[in-house]
Amino acid sequence: MTLTDDAIKAAVEAGYAAALKASGGANADYIPYLAKVPSTLCAVCAVTPDGKVFAAGDSTYGFAFESISKIVTMALAMEQSGAEAVRSKIGARPTGLPFNSVMALELHGDAPLSPLVNAGAIASASLVKAKDVEDRWNQILAFQSKFAGSAVSLSAEVNQSEQTTNLHNRAIAWLLASAGNTFCDPMEALDVYTRQCSTLVTCVQLATVAATLANRGVNPITKERVVSAENVGHILAEMTMEGLYDASGDWAYEVGLPGKSGVGGGILSVAPGRLGIAAFAPPLDEVGNSVRAQAALTLISQQLGLNLYAA
Secondary structure, eight states: OOOOHHHHHHHHHHHHHHHHHOOOOBOOOSSHHHHTSOTTOOEEEEEOTTOOEEEEESTTOOEEOGGGHHHHHHHHHHHHHOHHHHHHHTOSSOOSSOTTOHHHHHHTTTOOOOTTSHHHHHHHHHHSOOSSHHHHHHHHHHHHHHHHTSOOEEOHHHHHHHHTSOHHHHHHHHHHHHTTOOSSOHHHHHHHHHHHHTEEEOHHHHHHHHHHHHTTTBOTTTOOBOSOHHHHHHHHHHHHHHTTGGGHHHHHHHTOSOEEEOTTSEEEEEETTTEEEEEEOSOBOTTSOBHHHHHHHHHHHHHHTOOTTOO
16 A cells, blocks of 8 residues: 555544544553653654654653663664674563563573563663763663654653662662673663663654664654664564563554554554554553554554555
8 A cells, every 4th residue: 555645644643533532541650750641641643764744642742761762772782782692692582471570580591581671671771882871871862862853851750750669670680680681780771771761752753763663774854874774674573572562462463563662651663664653642551551552553554554464
């Protein structure tokens, strides 16, 4: 199916309408900041490989990047050390357990298995080559901005909320370190990982991240190459396997696109060579994926015939 501007615009509007009709879910409440974000917020956006933007709803509202930031840090580690180094040191397999599972570590010798679960994301942050903690953080923040096509900034309020409630992730970091699976001080890695989750992005920026991957690593807004074309396929493969937590298999089955969600309420998906799409709404289902964002992106994929596995 040819993706005309009119077709994309109609699909975004239909996806937004579907999102507004979807019900259920609740804001993440284990991070105080996320619990108080207005649950009625909703946005949908699509960005084409040539830089056209189609948006509906609260598309300029800045929300917490959260776990979607994992793909950016993973990409940076791949750019610096190579995809094979990331796969050998961190992994390329779904854990089959929740994104913050300690049991998943215990069952696999404290190896994280995937850069897109908390353990693997902490390991990814530790793998970034840096001279100190601030250099590591600044590299990741700059890379987020390159992907998003405009400046991304840290929210002090989100970061404070995250840093004071991350005891579970501290345990994960120490377990990783005990098996030699962190590549800098584990608490430095955890601090940077927590900060990378605490930046704010808009739905337009999120769709631009997706479109950068859809455009073989070149940001369609800035025209800057962000990630090498050879690493894009590896990034999308990781997203397919673990991008939507426990529902990743169902997402591939029903939507047919690599995706990544975050407990801040955002989800992005990539139609390689065709489109980057994103949606945002705070209420989450039982595994941590936005209820309304799933409804929007599912409809867009179906309406535009984006499913990679469809005949």
